[in-house]
Amino acid sequence: MEQNFTLGEFYEDFGCMLTNYKCGENMEFHFINRLIVSNKTWHEKCIYRCSCISKEYMELDGQCLKNLALWCSGPDCKIGRRIYDRRCQLSEMKCAPNMVFKTINNVLYAYCIQECVCDENSQQEGDRCIPKAKHLSTIDPLFTNTNFMSFTLGQTYKDFDCRLTNSPCGKNMVFVPYMLFYTWGISSFRTNCVQRCSCITDHGYKEINGQCIYKTTEIAKNAKMSTITTFENIDFKSFTNGQTYNDFDCPLTNTCEKNLCRTESCKVNEMVVDIGCNLTGQKCGTNMIFELASQEITYASKSQYCIQRCVCESKKFIPRIFYCESVEVQLKNDIVPTEFLRYCPQVNYNLEEEITDLGCRLIGSKCGNNMVFVAMEQFFVSENSNIIIACIQKCECKDGFMYSKKDGKCIKKVWWYCEGGYCKLGKKVIDYGCMLTDRACGANMMFVTVQRNTEFCIQVCKCLNDDYIENDGQCLNKQKLTDHTTTKHIASKRRRKLIGVGFIFEDFGCFSINSTCGANMILRPFLHFHNITDSRWHEKCVHRFSCINDEYMEKNKQCVKQMVPTANSPKKVTAAINRPCFTNSKCQHGDTIVDVGCQLSGQKCGVNMEFSPFTLNLPVNTCIQNCLCDDESFVSNDELCIKRNSLLGDNLVDKSKIREKRRTLLNCMNRKCLLYQKIVDYDCTLQGYSCGPNMTFRTIAKEEFRDAEITGVSCTVICDCANEFYEKNGECIAKERIPLQSNPCSRRICTVGEIIFDEDCHLTGHRCGRNMIFDVVTRGTIFASNSQYCYQRCSCKSEEFVEKFYQCEKKDRSYLKNGIFHIDYIKHCRQNNDKYEKEVFDSGCRLAGQKCGANMVFSTIQIFASNRSSENIFDCIQRCICADGYDYIEENGECFREWYCEGGYCEYGKKIYDYGCALTSFKCGINMKFVTLLEVDDGNCVQMCSCASEKYVQINGKCMKAGETSKYPSISGSTNFMN
Numbered sequence: 001m002e003q004n005f006t007l008g009e010f011y012e013d014f015g016c017m018l019t020n021y022k023c024g025e026n027m028e029f030h031f032i033n034r035l036i037v038s039n040k041t042w043h044e045k046c047i048y049r050c051s052c053i054s055k056e057y058m059e060l061d062g063q064c065l066k067n068l069a070l071w072c073s074g075p076d077c078k079i080g081r082r083i084y085d086r087r088c089q090l091s092e093m094k095c096a097p098n099m100v101f102k103t104i105n106n107v108l109y110a111y112c113i114q115e116c117v118c119d120e121n122s123q124q125e126g127d128r129c130i131p132k133a134k135h136l137s138t139i140d141p142l143f144t145n146t147n148f149m150s151f152t153l154g155q156t157y158k159d160f161d162c163r164l165t166n167s168p169c170g171k172n173m174v175f176v177p178y179m180l181f182y183t184w185g186i187s188s189f190r191t192n193c194v195q196r197c198s199c200i201t202d203h204g205y206k207e208i209n210g211q212c213i214y215k216t217t218e219i220a221k222n223a224k225m226s227t228i229t230t231f232e233n234i235d236f237k238s239f240t241n242g243q244t245y246n247d248f249d250c251p252l253t254n255t256c257e258k259n260l261c262r263t264e265s266c267k268v269n270e271m272v273v274d275i276g277c278n279l280t281g282q283k284c285g286t287n288m289i290f291e292l293a294s295q296e297i298t299y300a301s302k303s304q305y306c307i308q309r310c311v312c313e314s315k316k317f318i319p320r321i322f323y324c325e326s327v328e329v330q331l332k333n334d335i336v337p338t339e340f341l342r343y344c345p346q347v348n349y350n351l352e353e354e355i356t357d358l359g360c361r362l363i364g365s366k367c368g369n370n371m372v373f374v375a376m377e378q379f380f381v382s383e384n385s386n387i388i389i390a391c392i393q394k395c396e397c398k399d400g401f402m403y404s405k406k407d408g409k410c411i412k413k414v415w416w417y418c419e420g421g422y423c424k425l426g427k428k429v430i431d432y433g434c435m436l437t438d439r440a441c442g443a444n445m446m447f448v449t450v451q452r453n454t455e456f457c458i459q460v461c462k463c464l465n466d467d468y469i470e471n472d473g474q475c476l477n478k479q480k481l482t483d484h485t486t487t488k489h490i491a492s493k494r495r496r497k498l499i500g501v502g503f504i505f506e507d508f509g510c511f512s513i514n515s516t517c518g519a520n521m522i523l524r525p526f527l528h529f530h531n532i533t534d535s536r537w538h539e540k541c542v543h544r545f546s547c548i549n550d551e552y553m554e555k556n557k558q559c560v561k562q563m564v565p566t567a568n569s570p571k572k573v574t575a576a577i578n579r580p581c582f583t584n585s586k587c588q589h590g591d592t593i594v595d596v597g598c599q600l601s602g603q604k605c606g607v608n609m610e611f612s613p614f615t616l617n618l619p620v621n622t623c624i625q626n627c628l629c630d631d632e633s634f635v636s637n638d639e640l641c642i643k644r645n646s647l648l649g650d651n652l653v654d655k656s657k658i659r660e661k662r663r664t665l666l667n668c669m670n671r672k673c674l675l676y677q678k679i680v681d682y683d684c685t686l687q688g689y690s691c692g693p694n695m696t697f698r699t700i701a702k703e704e705f706r707d708a709e710i711t712g713v714s715c716t717v718i719c720d721c722a723n724e725f726y727e728k729n730g731e732c733i734a735k736e737r738i739p740l741q742s743n744p745c746s747r748r749i750c751t752v753g754e755i756i757f758d759e760d761c762h763l764t765g766h767r768c769g770r771n772m773i774f775d776v777v778t779r780g781t782i783f784a785s786n787s788q789y790c791y792q793r794c795s796c797k798s799e800e801f802v803e804k805f806y807q808c809e810k811k812d813r814s815y816l817k818n819g820i821f822h823i824d825y826i827k828h829c830r831q832n833n834d835k836y837e838k839e840v841f842d843s844g845c846r847l848a849g850q851k852c853g854a855n856m857v858f859s860t861i862q863i864f865a866s867n868r869s870s871e872n873i874f875d876c877i878q879r880c881i882c883a884d885g886y887d888y889i890e891e892n893g894e895c896f897r898e899w900y901c902e903g904g905y906c907e908y909g910k911k912i913y914d915y916g917c918a919l920t921s922f923k924c925g926i927n928m929k930f931v932t933l934l935e936v937d938d939g940n941c942v943q944m945c946s947c948a949s950e951k952y953v954q955i956n957g958k959c960m961k962a963g964e965t966s967k968y969p970s971i972s973g974s975t976n977f978m979n
Contacts, residue, residue: 005050007062012922015884016046019293019307023050026057026064033191034180058093078127081116088112098122098129130200131166131174148175151197153210162193169197172205172212178275266310268319277306284310287317287324349395351403351410356505358512358523358543360391367395369843370410379497381518389499389517403440423461425473431457444468444475500557503545504806513541520552520559521545542806544749589641591627594748600625608641673719675730684715691719694732745769745794751806754794761790768794771801771808834880836888836895845876852880855895906945908957917941927952927959 005011005023010032018029029048052064079099083090090101091112098121101114118129151157151169156178159165164175177193199205199212206213266272266284271293274280279290290308317324349355349367354376357363362373377392397403397410404411423429423441428450431437434457436447447459463475499518507513507523515523523543547559554560587605600611605627612628629641668677673691678700681687686697701716721732744756745768752772756763763774774792781788796808834840834852839861842848847858862877882888882895889895906912906924914920916939919930930943947959 007050007052007059007064009050011048011050012918013046013048014044016044018046018048022053024064026053027051028053035191079116079118079124079129083114085112085114090114094119096129098131131168153197153199153207153212155197157195157197159193159195161190162195164195165193170212172200172214173197174200268310268312268324270310272308272310274306274308279308280306284308285323287313287326289313352394352396354392354394357391357393358389358505358507360388360393362393363391367393368410370398370401371395372398377497379499381499383498390505425461425463425470425475427461429459429461431459442475444477499545501545501547501554501559502557505543505545507541507543512543517545518559520548520561522548587627589627589629593625593627595623595625606641668719675719675721675727675732677719678716681715681717684713686717687715690722692732694722694725694734695719696722743768750794752794752796752803752808753806756792756794758790758792759787761788761792763792764790769807771797771810773797836880836882836893838880840878840880842876842878845874847878848876851883852878853895855883855886856880857883908945908947908954908959910945912943914941914943919943925959927961 005027007024007027011018011029013029016031016034019031020028022028027050030051031046032049033047035045052059057064078096081095082104083101085091085101085103088103091103091114093101095101095114095116098119099116100119102117103112104115105113118124121132122129123132148157148164148167148169151173153170153173155169157164157175159175159177162177165177167175169175174197175195176198178196179194181192181194199207266288268285268288272279272290274290277292280292282290284290288310291311293307293309312319312324317326349371351368351371353367355362355373357373357375360375360378363375365373367373372395373393374396375391376394378388379390381387381389401410401412403409423445425442425445427441429436429447431447431449432455434449434452436459437449437457439447441447441461444464445461446464448462449457450460451458463470467478468475469478499521501518501521505523507525512523513525517523522545524546525541525543547554551561552559553562587609589606589609591605593600593611595611600623603611605611608630609627610630611625664674664677665679667673668679668691671689671691673679673695675692675695677691681697681699684699684702687699689697691697696719697717698720699715700718702713703715704713721727725732725734727733743763743766744750750768750772752769754768755777756774758764758774761776761779764776766774768774772794775795776790777793778791779788780790796803800810801808802811834856836853836856838852840847840858842858842860845860845863848860850858852858857880858878859881860876861879863874864876865874886895906928908925908928910924911933912919912930914930917932917935920932920941920943922930924930924945927948928945929948931946932941933944934942936942947954951961952959953962
């Protein structure tokens with residue numbers, strides 16, 4: 001769920017995970033402070049500020065706009081540099097280190113001449129500004145008797161409350177914090193620093209031979225030569241691990257050990273402190289490099305202090321524990337079978353589980369301990385073709401192994417009791433030690449003890465249980481006995497099948513997108529998933545066998561060429577939102593299409609045009625794409641996209657167009673505008689006024705004049721359809737005249753479980769796919785119009801059908817009859833729904849740290865050597881426990897953050913115990929904040945989540961403005977329907 005954060009607001013983050021995450025357009029969270037919270041469990045807590053993403057943007061009217069001060073930057077911006085400032089926005093803004101813009105002209109109009117000068121805390125030295133010397137006695141009387149100016153370069157000092165930051169400590173040197181530590185009082189905590197006497201790096205000074213020297217080419221060159229010369233008599237090879245050496249100018253880098261991960265192995269995603277921020281991009285392990293996670297504190301002059309994270313070099317590598325492993329994958333049918341399994345969410349399958357396999361890449365591949373995939377059915381293009389398109393694979397015990405019900409594994413066959421390990425039904429054997437009880441003795445058969453004594457047992461080979469019946473020496477499932485197709489399927493492996501249009505297959509890795517799969521057919525994806533599991537990177541596509549283009553139509557599971565229409569035949573009118581302009585006609589600027597799978601974003605749709613999504617429906621992975629000009633182009637009057645650079649040399653001026661523009665602008669100022677026309681409204685008085693038939697002005701931007709003599713505001717307004725009207729063919733039409741909404745599933749493929757908003761609830765019972773109809777899951781009233789709304793779920797039409805393969809299938813029928821083949825996503829991908837403290841067997845110890853439930857992860861509790869003696873592999877017992885920062889609540893049976901509410905959103909009326917009363921007036925939901933109910937003597941509080949002010953009223957657990965309603969209310973409790 002997306003949340004709009006406010007520029008300049010501070011946020012608390014338990015777990016410190018928000019560093020450099022976006023909080024708005026051109027905005028991201030910047031780290032401010034960190035502290036440790038000790039409750040029932042240990043927590044790390046950080047303070048973040050929502051700030052502009054970089055210095056290229058400035059904070060203005062709650063937005064991050066391009067920083068005009070960058071016109072004067074770098075070596076060109078020196079003392080005395082003057083620039084033209086059209087709207088006088090740059091006054092007192094920073095133009096260089098310790099320098100700001102100052103207005104020097106007499107402002108009579110809305111423009112200024114700005115000059116770059118030293119700020120009030122700096123003084124001029126040559127063409128630079130350096131900080132004025134601070135009198136430390138004014139900071140604290142304790143500093144009066146301390147001679148800080150006698151400090152040497154690199155000397156440290158413990159500074160409580162960090163008051164010495166940027167204070168001078170010698171020639172061209174200031175105090176810079178390089179380590180933070182905290183002290184706690186009765187009701188508050190203090191942030192303290194260890195200060196280091198360092199060079200003023202922002203002003204061109206560099207540490208050379210224990211001094212701070214201004215960097216010039218000759219000095220740096222001589223200093224480096226003299227420094228290297230002093231090392232001639234030092235044997236660095238004799239240094240021991242951990243031994244230190246004071247290295248000025250750092251010429252010894254790489255001579256001994258370069259970073260923390262050279263002396264011991266770094267784990268994937270491990271974080272290290274990097275003083276100087278020198279490790280970015282350096283290797284920290286096999287196929288791993290350091291990536292900047294956060295820059296903890298920024299001061300005007302300091303040696304930088306960063307947090308580096310050890311990550312994989314690129315998406316070409318898969319993270320393991322202590323290294324990143326290469327993913328060597330070839331395209332399409334040439335994929336190495338063992339490598340292909342990296343893209344499958346689950347490497348270990350259950351015995352006799354079946355999956356679909358595009359390209360039959362998994363034959364013989366490992367699917368579990370002593371288990372491999374065996375092709376049960378193969379699909380071909382035609383009867384005479386030898387090209388295999390796909391297979392149905394079953395996970396079975398590999399040769400020489402058999403399934404043991406007692407152990408739940410495939411174990412080596414015991415050859416002595418029956419020839420080949422498979423006994424005839426009713427076979428009796430003498431079992432010394434009674435070791436064969438409940439072990440498999442054939443397909444759907446096991447040994448049953450009929451006589452036992454101290455030395456041996458007599459075992460009989462019988463059917464597994466009452467669900468199986470003896471038939472011609474075999475044990476067959478009673479439910480499947482009547483299904484001739486299934487019986488034949490069991491008896492015969494690798495049956496030959498023909499592919500047909502409409503078949504649906506899943507493709508792990510998405511290697512077969514748009515691949516040819518038959519006569520005039522291609523594999524076209526209609527669902528595209530990324531990062532299904534948290535622990536490894538991969539993607540998955542769901543393909544439909546479809547006709548290659550609109551020249552062919554689907555008929556009898558084949559793609560048949562359509563008859564060419566006659567000259568007199570009427571043209572079929574297609575709505576703009578459904579016209580596939582990128583396949584069979586030219587796109588025009590502003591064309592809109594439905595993109596199932598969201599795969600067209602960024603693709604070209606015309607000359608200098610590309611698709612851009614403006615509506616995204618994540619649960620069903622669907623986008624609404626607009627055909628718009630690319631970043632380097634703009635729209636001309638005739639709706640063409642023209643490159644900006646192509647008009648630089650064009651000096652022709654069309655006077656008639658200029659007159660037309662002026663006439664259009666004057667008409668709009670007289671409130672006769674075109675739809676969506678924008679004008680500047682000085683004093684912001686046009687909001688809500690009529691600008692044409694059924695149209696009103698709406699403010700989209702507001703700006704204040706920043707002059708001492710010129711005051712006021714200006715707005716940018718757009719002429720838009722008024723309330724209760726909608727746009728159609730350039731006009732605004734009353735909503736009462738809108739016809740009933742057409743069925744969205746008539747324009748695209750809908751999947752079972754998909755949820756659609758339905759105003760007026762007219763879709764109930766309507767068809768949304770084969771054997772599927774719309775069913776109401778949530779119903780409500782829109783207060784403004786007193787009309788009904790529903791959320792409709794595409795569900796099976798009756799109890800005769802079950803939800804499988806994204807569609808509805810008849811019960812007790814073979815999946816092969818309607819041509820739908822599918823990997824059961826729920827069965828074959830771990831769904832993270834294990835119970836707390838559940839223990840599972842983990843072959844190969846792959847599940848450690850992976851998610852096993854809401855806020856829960858697997859933790860290894862036992863490791864033992866695998867019975868695969870020829871392989872150096874271990875097995876584990878994993879236990880599902882609460883993740884770091886979460887506690888188990890018995891009454892709910894789930895793991896929650898006790899300190900706050902899940903995701904930062906609390907229910908209305910939620911009460912929590914707040915240590916230190918830190919959450920008072922803190923945001924706890926949309927239009928909600930914490931209100932203190934009770935203060936405890938030890939400085940703690942009981943907080944309750946309430947509406948932010950009297951302007952809001954509580955409705956159904958939410959805080960809404962009085963009289964405010966939404967056309968699209970949120971789904972109440974709809975999460976279960978999305979799963």
